Each structure stands twice: as structure tokens, then as C-alpha cells.
Amino acid sequence: EPEVTQTPSHQVTQMGQEVILRCVPISNHLYFYWYRQILGQKVEFLVSFYNNEISEKSEIFDDQFSVERPDGSNFTLKIRSTKLEDSAMYFCASSGRNYGYTFGSGTRLTVV
Amino acid sequence: KQEVTQIPAALSVPEGENLVLNCSFTDSAIYNLQWFRQDPGKGLTSLLLIQSSQREQTSGRLNASLDKSSGRSTLYIAASQPGDSATYLCAVNPGGGADGLTFGKGTHLIIQP
Numbered sequence: 001e002p003e004v005t006q007t008p009s010h011q012v013t014q015m016g017q018e019v020i021l022r023c024v025p026i027s028n029h030l031y032f033y034w035y036r037q038i039l040g041q042k043v044e045f046l047v048s049f050y051n052n053e054i055s056e057k058s059e060i061f062d063d064q065f066s067v068e069r070p071d072g073s074n075f076t077l078k079i080r081s082t083k084l085e086d087s088a089m090y091f092c093a094s095s096g097r098n099y100g101y102t103f104g105s106g107t108r109l110t111v112v
Numbered sequence: 113k114q115e116v117t118q119i120p121a122a123l124s125v126p127e128g129e130n131l132v133l134n135c136s137f138t139d140s141a142i143y144n145l146q147w148f149r150q151d152p153g154k155g156l157t158s159l160l161l162i163q164s165s166q167r168e169q170t171s172g173r174l175n176a177s178l179d180k181s182s183g184r185s186t187l188y189i190a191a192s193q194p195g196d197s198a199t200y201l202c203a204v205n206p207g208g209g210a211d212g213l214t215f216g217k218g219t220h221l222i223i224q225p
Contacts, residue, residue: 005158030209033212035210035212035213041217041220042155042181042215042216042217043201043213043215044204044215045212045213045214047212047213048209048210048211048212050210051122055209056210056212060209060214089139089153091155091156095209097189098144098161098163098206099143099144099208099209100144100146100158100161101146101158101203101213102157102158103148103156103157103158104155105154105155106154106155108153112131
């Protein structure tokens with residue numbers, strides 16, 4: 001069964017540093033997404049991406065966040081200057097024509 | 113703003129029981145609803161996807177129903193097994209591809225051997 005692949009599985013970074021989280025969505029899917037889950041809290045929507053541009057973004061997705069599809073397979077989330085409160089599990093997802101989501105296994109980001 | 117509530121928050125039952133997990137949502141104008149399973153520290157595994165025009169979906173021992181007009185969905189697990197222990201998440205899709213899913217907080221399920 002097709003999978004969404006995320007790397008790395010765990011990243012530790014110092015406050016103020018830039019991080020890039022990487023994802024390979026399912027190849028024939030149309031929409032790509034990033035979500036986050038702070039420990040013990042709900043999964044929250046960050047951003048959706050379609051046709052090489054952002055479709056929707058939540059209030060969480062402020063100027064310190066950006067997304068990019070640098071080639072035909074990768075989809076990245078960049079956090080420019082990390083804060084302690086950015087520590088969370090970040091999930092990439094993609095969806096096809098039936099708009100059913102497939103999620104990756106996540107990147108656990110720890111900001112120290 | 114869409115709100116999704118899952119009841120109960122936690123459930124512990126002996127192996128072999130049939131059980132029902134509940135999900136309610138405040139805005140009935142949804143495109144579809146999806147149930148996921150999340151193991152501790154892991155990603156989300158899709159269990160069932162119900163489009164707004166459908167009433168239920170089945171996969172093995174799992175059956176999910178949707179009553180859009182009343183803003184409710186249930187996940188029925190038959191003959192529960194210890195391997196079913198996980199957190200079950202309900203998520204609603206308001207409008208298709210671009211819109212983000214709104215998740216409930218989940219039901220933490222423990223099946224006692």
C-alpha cells in the first residue's frame with residue numbers, strides 16, 4: 001500500500017535555529033498537508049498545498065513557517081526561527097480524488 | 113467554527129467485547145469523515161472514510177456510521193482484541209481537498225487480555 005514518508009523521525013534543535021522537515025507524499029495524490037500535534041493535545045491543521053501553491057493555512061501557520069515542493073516528489077516544511085513552543089509531532093499527509101487522507105509517521109521536533 | 117467531540121475520552125474493556133466509540137461535530141456541512149488509529153508516539157493510520165452521501169462503511173471488525181444531519185458518527189469494534197488498544201481519532205473534512213481536517217481529542221482504548 002502506498003505510504004507517505006517523513007524524515008527525520010526525530011529532530012532536536014536549539015531555540016532560534018531553522019529546521020526543515022521533509023516528506024514524500026503519495027505520488028498520484030493532489031493535495032499535500034502539514035499538521036502538528038503538541039503532546040497530549042489535538043492534531044491541528046497547519047497548511048494545505050495544491051498545484052504548487054498554498055491553498056489554505058491556519059492561524060498557527062504564521063510568517064515563521066513556509067512550505068515548498070522543490071521537486072516532483074518532496075514536500076518540505078521550514079520553521080525559520082524555532083521557539084520552545086514549536087516542540088511537537090509534525091505530520092505530513094496527502095489526499096487523492098476521494099479526499100481521504102494518508103498520514104506519514106511523523107517527525108518529533110524537540111526545541112531546547 | 114467546527115468543533116469535534118469524542119466520547120468517551122478513555123475506555124478499558126476485557127477482550128472479546130463489542131464496543132462503540134462516539135464522535136459528534138457541530139457543523140453538519142461536511143464533505144467526509146475519517147476515523148484514524150494512533151499508537152503511542154506514532155503516526156495516524158486511516159481506518160475508515162465515510163463520504164457525506166454515505167451512511168456507513170465497514171472494514172473487517174470495524175463499522176463506522178454517519179448521521180450528518182444530527183452531527184454524529186460512531187465506530188463499532190466487534191470482538192475486541194488486545195491489539196486494538198490505541199487512541200481512536202475522528203476527523204471531519206469540511207469541504208474537500210484544500211480545507212484542513214478538524215480532529216477530536218480521541219478515545220484512548222485499552223483492551224485487557
